[in-house]
Amino acid sequence: xxxxxxxxxxLAGLARLGCAQNVxxxxxxxxxxYEKDLDxxxxxxxxxxxxxxxxxxxxxxxxxxDYTSKGVAxxxxxxxxxxxxxxxxxxxxxxxxxxxxxxxxxxxxxxGGLTYSWGNSTFTRGFTFxxxxxxIQKHRSPHxxxxxxxxxxxxxxxxxxxxxxxxxxxxxxTFYTETQHRNFIFLAEPQFWVNLNRLKSVSxxxxxxxxxxxELSQNFGARKGFYAIPTLAVKWTxx
Numbered sequence: 432x433x434x435x436x437x438x439x440x441x442l443a444g445l446a447r448l449g450c451a452q453n454v455x456x457x458x459x460x461x462x463x464x465y466e467k468d469l470d471x472x473x474x475x476x477x478x479x480x481x482x483x484x485x486x487x488x489x490x491x492x493x494x495x496x497d498y499t500s501k502g503v504a505x506x507x508x509x510x511x512x513x514x515x516x517x518x519x520x521x522x523x524x525x526x527x528x529x530x531x532x533x534x535x536x537x538x539x540x541x542x543g544g545l546t547y548s549w550g551n552s553t554f555t556r557g558f559t560f561x562x563x564x565x566x567i568q569k570h571r572s573p574h575x576x577x578x579x580x581x582x583x584x585x586x587x588x589x590x591x592x593x594x595x596x597x598x599x600x601x602x603x604x605t606f607y608t609e610t611q612h613r614n615f616i617f618l619a620e621p622q623f624w625v626n627l628n629r630l631k632s633v634s635x636x637x638x639x640x641x642x643x644x645x646e647l648s649q650n651f652g653a654r655k656g657f658y659a660i661p662t663l664a665v666k667w668t669x670x
Contacts, residue, residue, distance in 0.1 A: 452481040452669045456660040473497035473504045473542040505532030524544045539568040558582040577601035591629040596621035613650040638668040
């Protein structure tokens with residue numbers, strides 16, 4: 432499983448802290464649900480996320496690592512910067528994506544554009560929308576665009592549950608044979624978490640969450656067609 436960005440900026444409680452990070456571990460059911468198409472797909476993925484705000488904006492990155500019984504099978508990371516010298520809600524967005532696996536490397540991708548951000552006064556819900564130019568290095572068709580929307584919602588007993596995620600739509604020629612390709616790709620990864628430290632009998636410092644993520648994709652990762660791939664996951668959040 433290759434995770435795309437789940438922008439930590441949207442977890443507004445973390446934004447108020449100015450700096451936060453988490454570690455996630457996902458058990459992926461893709462190989463079981465799509466045995467013919469995804470046979471051999473790694474079942475474990477770890478994710479490390481970091482968000483840090485400053486007076487000029489914020490920096491976010493995540494690193495995904497896929498594991499098999501033989502060891503590490505793939506690695507992927509994204510880093511982005513929101514740059515702003517004025518009041519919200521608009522900021523300049525710059526981003527890099529890249530990675531590699533045992534069988535192939537991901538083309539370096541460089542993105543730039545504008546982001547619109549909104550959050551309510553109680554930091555319980557919000558969203559962002561980014562419109563970007565996307566340059567994919569050494570690709571047959573390197574000049575592209577990408578639209579990204581992200582959201583978060585904290586609810587139930589002061590934030591016991593969190594529903595968050597992103598949706599990407601971008602142009603990229605993905606070739607299945609020399610004569611067949613798709614020009615557009617869709618990828619969304621909604622996540623649902625139960626934050627155990629919000630339970631009355633649990634310490635506020637026990638920042639373990641349990642939940643799930645569902646990868647919803649169309650023509651993603653050289654796969655033709657639509658896929659819905661769920662995971663079971665745990666997450667520990669650091670202040």
